[in-house]
Amino acid sequence: MKKNNKSDKKGTDRRDFLKKAGMGGLGLGSLLMAPYRNQIEHATSRVNRNSAPSDLEITDMRIAEIDGIPFRTPIIRIDTNQGISGFGEVRDAGDPRYALMLKSRILGKNPCNVEKIFKIIRQFGHHGRQGGGVSGVETALWDLTGKAYGVPVYQLLGGKYRDRVRLYADTAGADDPHIFAKRMQKTRVDKGYTALKMDIGIGLVADIPGTLTNTHAHAPVGSRDLQSQYSGTPGEYGQIDHPFTRVQITEKGLDALEEYVKVMRDTIGYEIPLGIDHTGHFDVDEAIKLARRLEPYTLAYLEDTIAWQWIDKWKEITNSTTTPTMTGEDIFGLEGGFKEIIDKQAVNMVHPDLGSAGGILETKRIGDYAEQGGLAMYLHYAGSPIGFFASVHAAAATQNFVALEHHSVENDNWYSLISDDTVVFDEGYVPVPEKPGLGFELNMEAIKENLTDESGFFEPTPEWNEARSWDRLWS
Template sequence: MSKETNKKGVNRRDFIKQAGMGGLGLGAVLMAPYEQQLEQATSRVNRNSAPSDLEITDMRIAEIDGIPFRTPIIRIDTNQGISGFGEVRDGGDPRYALMLKSRILGLNPCNVEKIFKIIRQFGDHGRQGGGVSGVETALWDLTGKAYGVPVYQLLGGKYRDKVRLYADTAGADDPHVFARRMKETRVDKGYTALKMDIGIGLLDDIEGALVNTHHHAPQGSRELQSQYSGTHGEYGQIDHPFTRIQITEKGLDALEEYVSVMRDTIGYEIPLGIDHTGHFDTDEAIKLAHRLEPYTLAYMEDMVAWKWIDKWKEITRSTTTPTMTGEDIFGLEGGFKELIDKQAVNMVHPDLGSTGGILETKRIGDYAQQGGLAMYLHYAGSPIGFFASVHAAAATENFVALEHHSVENDAWYSLIAGDTVVFDEGYVPVPEKPGLGFDLNMEAVKELLIDGAGFFEPTPEWDEQRSWDRLWS
């Protein structure tokens, strides 16, 4: 037995440190009976919470913007003064969460899986998964605070002490400007994994680069609409197989130049993926994948919508460029399982703001590992979802890297109170404080509230359940 450890397994150095913090003199500590020594050593443990007696008493929302996206922050309160925080995924509707309030009031928040099974029927793909996911995240935050442990510990412990981050940067019409921005603002800052957004929108001004784009342009215009358009019937709202847009050799040459210049600028040691290529079908995705094979991309993301699983399998089998999708899928059984079982992609890419939350994201990662697939994590929301993702990543063995979307956004960083470290040479340290492991800066939340939004105002209109929820007879 080590000289530094007594027969009860208490490390003497830690005990002496705790005793000194507790104010008892060292001499008195060493002369006291063992029971008194133990009492002194644990005197700083939070005893205000009785987890078995916890009840959810309220759910409130503070909706913010500018980080860069609009994000509803969820706060779940309890009868013991402990609150947990989650968020509806970036750009989602706060009502996705608020409608769940009547289903969870009075329940013990520490029964996370039980509550998840009650509310999961109200989640769906994309932002519609944001309510269930945000509530689930807040429950884990609450549970960790109640028991005085970080969330990763509740998931079975951690595989890593730090989580690798990947980042993209603002694009440019000039490949050299794009690459220079990436190097100066990402590589030179210490990021070790990168993603670039290159899409057919970059080809719109090149005559002969694309086929069939004018059909999708507004009347009287020859410009390709944005793939982010939210107007029904516009190009951005037409699913990939149905636009019938094609890329010519001239267009492929132009897109290749972006990747070639980027590789010449940042080198080959750093994994580099591409995203937001545009809305086109399988054959065009395969053409582009083949053209970019010499640049050893880490992945091509969301070439077609995730739901076209057989199309994904065709793309994946047709190229040595790795494929990845999943940021909009709700639940393991909602699409990830089939993607993994069919080996339709090389890696999965969940966003816990849509998956159903922290534990469901770990389930997805664990199942992918059984199928021989690694897991990246997407995230573009607030620090709440970011650190929730950090805990899921720490607890999942086949994890590769987590997206940090707000690298240069000062408003995003302002939401983090205290000295919590977000970035350290390409990684984020896994927090060791209880719950999600960081504190929200409430003054920053107030400053970022959207026009007309309240600061965690009461929501009594959501207290009463309005429907019969059972899905079977």
């Protein structure tokens, strides 16, 4: 009976083949008598020919700069000779020219050779927003490559460790500890977030007499108010590195800052990991005092209490407290700072921002090296959905990943940029996209609605087509 069943199946398969051959417009006799090349073309006529990866070439790069998501963000589009485009972004508040200057270095190249191109443009990346051009271009190349091969980016990185990526929600701040905590509960915890970060800095207590020292030296002329740590004016407090402000926190100041954390823990409980950021500009001793004072509240981390470059100072802070430490959002490249931080065990966790670190693969390299050093990895992020989903793929492919920042929790403009049914948030996590490339589609109409006054909608950039320098770094 089994033999007869096989014979019947062969007969059915043969009849199906004859039927399909006839329906395809080429009879069986004609097919068998046709030249071999024609036979191959007909047999593969149903194969998707939208992309021939080995023949891809980069033909253009354009920018559309948006704002209100909440920060200004230049979006990069890299086009090819086959009609496939890839998207990246210059890190939030970065200059689009960080990316445009790379255009002449990548035109005519195959975008699927991501690592090869990265090694050509890597020299033009640097720390902070200056890494945004290289990182954004690298992200767009991975998006292109995934679309060309029809696979999600995480698959190109070696596969995934998880099907969903945990998110941590950024702060919903206030000047009153109780209002602060209630906002976090209502807009974060009640919405399903399982990890939180709150910004508490010395600016919150600067107007309380007796909490800080030396603040008047950093006040605007004619004022006694401490300038903002976010000031971009050279010479002002916000632009003075931590060791050089000589601001100190008194016991009264520590009491006032502790009150914010105590009320928050009393409100949200202890199950939810809670991190602290944007503490202000002060040196090592003040960081240690604050970290020790907050030890009873079992913080997930104390982030960027001093600038990342002070690696030995970071190690001193880390070794002086049981409050975990974390830095890295402004570091470009594994060798640019992360390697030394990890080798010296200067912090408890690393915290790269894919938009500064060098892109998707470099972020995974940082995470993999941290894993070898026994350190976990959080991911910083505050840009558009492009950088968000690029970070999701890097997180999915990196074993020691903990959580990814979602900075635009309540920003409708941010969500409007996603045009399809892509799920961003599901009970504290984002599902890893399974579609090719970054795995989601941009809403181009929403991009047009959020353009800055100075930006056009992916206008031509021929002035950036030609290189004007000799780029080799050695003789």
